[in-house]
Amino acid sequence: MRSESNLEKVLEKGEFAVTGELGPPKGNDLELVKKKIGLLKGNVDAVNITDNQTAVVRMSSIATSKILIDEGLEPVMQMVVRDRNRIAIQSDIFGATALGIKNMLCLSGDHQTFGNQPDAKNVFDIDSIQLIDGVRRLRDEKKFFGTDEDIEGEVKLFIGAAFNPFAEPYEYRPYRLKKKVQAGANFVQSQCIYDMKMFKEFMKVACDLGLDEKCHIMAGVTPLKNAGMTKYMAKNVPGIIIPDEIVKRMSDVPKEKAAEEGIKICVEQIQELREIKGVHGIHLMAIEWEEKVHEILTQAKLLPRPVV
Amino acid sequence: MIVGDRKPIEEIKEMLTPYKKILLVGCGTCISVCMTGGEKEVGILASELRIISDLEKKGWEITEDTIQRQCEREYIEPLKEKFDQADVVMSMACGVGVQYMAEVFPHKIVLPAVNTTFYGTNVAEGEWQERCAGCGDCVLDKTLGICPVARCSKGLFNGPCGGTDKGKCEVNKDLDCAWYLIYNRLKEHGKLDMLDEVMSIRSWKSSLHGGPRKRVREEAQK
Ligand code: SF4
Numbered sequence: 001m002r003s004e005s006n007l008e009k010v011l012e013k014g015e016f017a018v019t020g021e022l023g024p025p026k027g028n029d030l031e032l033v034k035k036k037i038g039l040l041k042g043n044v045d046a047v048n049i050t051d052n053q054t055a056v057v058r059m060s061s062i063a064t065s066k067i068l069i070d071e072g073l074e075p076v077m078q079m080v081v082r083d084r085n086r087i088a089i090q091s092d093i094f095g096a097t098a099l100g101i102k103n104m105l106c107l108s109g110d111h112q113t114f115g116n117q118p119d120a121k122n123v124f125d126i127d128s129i130q131l132i133d134g135v136r137r138l139r140d141e142k143k144f145f146g147t148d149e150d151i152e153g154e155v156k157l158f159i160g161a162a163f164n165p166f167a168e169p170y171e172y173r174p175y176r177l178k179k180k181v182q183a184g185a186n187f188v189q190s191q192c193i194y195d196m197k198m199f200k201e202f203m204k205v206a207c208d209l210g211l212d213e214k215c216h217i218m219a220g221v222t223p224l225k226n227a228g229m230t231k232y233m234a235k236n237v238p239g240i241i242i243p244d245e246i247v248k249r250m251s252d253v254p255k256e257k258a259a260e261e262g263i264k265i266c267v268e269q270i271q272e273l274r275e276i277k278g279v280h281g282i283h284l285m286a287i288e289w290e291e292k293v294h295e296i297l298t299q300a301k302l303l304p305r306p307v308v
Numbered sequence: 309m310i311v312g313d314r315k316p317i318e319e320i321k322e323m324l325t326p327y328k329k330i331l332l333v334g335c336g337t338c339i340s341v342c343m344t345g346g347e348k349e350v351g352i353l354a355s356e357l358r359i360i361s362d363l364e365k366k367g368w369e370i371t372e373d374t375i376q377r378q379c380e381r382e383y384i385e386p387l388k389e390k391f392d393q394a395d396v397v398m399s400m401a402c403g404v405g406v407q408y409m410a411e412v413f414p415h416k417i418v419l420p421a422v423n424t425t426f427y428g429t430n431v432a433e434g435e436w437q438e439r440c441a442g443c444g445d446c447v448l449d450k451t452l453g454i455c456p457v458a459r460c461s462k463g464l465f466n467g468p469c470g471g472t473d474k475g476k477c478e479v480n481k482d483l484d485c486a487w488y489l490i491y492n493r494l495k496e497h498g499k500l501d502m503l504d505e506v507m508s509i510r511s512w513k514s515s516l517h518g519g520p521r522k523r524v525r526e527e528a529q530k
């Protein structure tokens with residue numbers, strides 16, 4: 001065990017894991033966090049806490065993670081390299097682990113021009129793969145990034161990374177994932193999957209490379225709310241591919257039935273993903289739709305969650 | 309070459325308002341080639357300023373000159389008399405030229421007429437693109453000639469990130485994704501295996517992050 005986190009235990013036991021996602025508020029409204037915690041608690045093994053996602057300023061991932069711990073829910077602290085250099089990164093990791101955070105997801109982060117502070121200067125001192133490698137070194141060798149100096153204490157983290165099979169060059173994506181695994185990723189979560197055929201092809205290569213044996217691969221799913229969102233995502237969000245057939249299903253149902261259809265599609269996808277070799281869990285991103293998590297996971301027969 | 313954009317006329321006008329005798333100096337090297345601050349552009353700005361001066365009764369007297377290079381003392385020194393006669397000097401060179409002219413003639417204030425933007429090249433008629441950020445530790449051997457520091461929006465060393473879209477960068481559909489280019493170039497040359505290795509954390513001391521840089525070459529010193 002590298003971290004003793006619940007997520008690590010569930011995955012290591014060979015259970016099909018479920019992680020959720022919680023976006024902190026655009027301010028310090030604690031009630032908003034607690035409301036989301038209430039909707040997720042008991043339904044998932046751990047919850048990703050986003051780090052100023054889409055470069056919009058939000059309550060810090062570390063602080064929100066600590067609130068989750070206090071409320072009895074396990075966080076996966078996300079950390080992007082957009083806003084921190086190696087000094088801040090390591091200092092934040094020490095602080096986070098001292099507060100009891102046991103899972104960390106290493107990301108590069110959306111470019112700042114997308115967010116609400118587009119005039120900001122970015123950092124990108126290191127990239128996401130270098131971050132994974134650095135955290136692995138902190139944990140396993142107890143050395144600071146890029147030096148032989150010893151750290152005081154122990155950094156027990158279950159190290160995660162993200163991957164996207166749906167960004168070009170497609171043929172390279174399994175190999176880039178391999179780099180993340182080599183750097184030290186223990187679990188990886190994908191971008192939302194809608195194109196099953198493409199994902200299966202990706203997984204075939206990933207398994208041929210032996211990645212499923214070296215790390216836990218979790219498949220990302222996001223329920224579609226309505227036809228408008230589906231069409232928008234299909235057209236405008238880079239790195240997301242939604243096949244026409246799904247766009248059609250969402251568009252063909254009457255408006256008031258769209259949410260139901262979206263959930264139905266999501267449940268079908270989860271069932272299909274469970275059958276794919278190498279997929280060890282799902283990462284359910286029901287963003288601003290946390291109230292549907294319980295329903296989706298009940299229908300997908302993933303509840304109750306294992307106690308390990 | 310160094311590429312720059314001329315500042316908006318409003319900003320230039322405001323800078324020059326306190327003065328009467330203005331010496332406008334162009335530079336005949338990079339900034340002239342990128343059509344921002346050479347002899348021709350000095351002429352254009354001088355005429356604009358003269359019109360404004362007439363319309364708004366600024367009383368400006370504009371003298372124009374363009375030297376070969378504002379980053380070298382030997383080209384700047386012959387301007388001594390013109391500097392002496394002016395209340396203020398406005399440079400149309402890159403930031404190096406502005407500063408160096410002021411260093412050669414410290415008794416005069418030198419104002420910038422240009423926003424210096426990047427080191428780049430003229431890829432097509434009327435189009436310049438950034439190519440290098442002067443990071444001080446070149447990795448072009450590892451990427452077969454495509455710079456990840458200057459050309460990837462996140463300066464990634466192990467790209468491409470998950471945001472590439474049809475070969476374009478997530479930041480802007482008009483920007484090529486540098487890592488998509490690097491991938492294809494390595495593939496063309498049969499060197500995709502070069503991507504297998506994780507490019508490790510680098511030092512930024514060689515770039516601006518180690519403080520301002522200088523070089524002393526003894527062999528050139530006598
Ligand atoms: S790696 Fe550094 S020196 Fe080389 S082209 Fe890029 S910025 Fe310039």
Ligand code: SF4
Pocket residue numbers: 459460461462463464467468469470471472473476477478479484485486487488
């Ligand atoms: S899309 Fe390409 S160029 Fe843009 S940040 Fe990602 S890797 Fe860099």
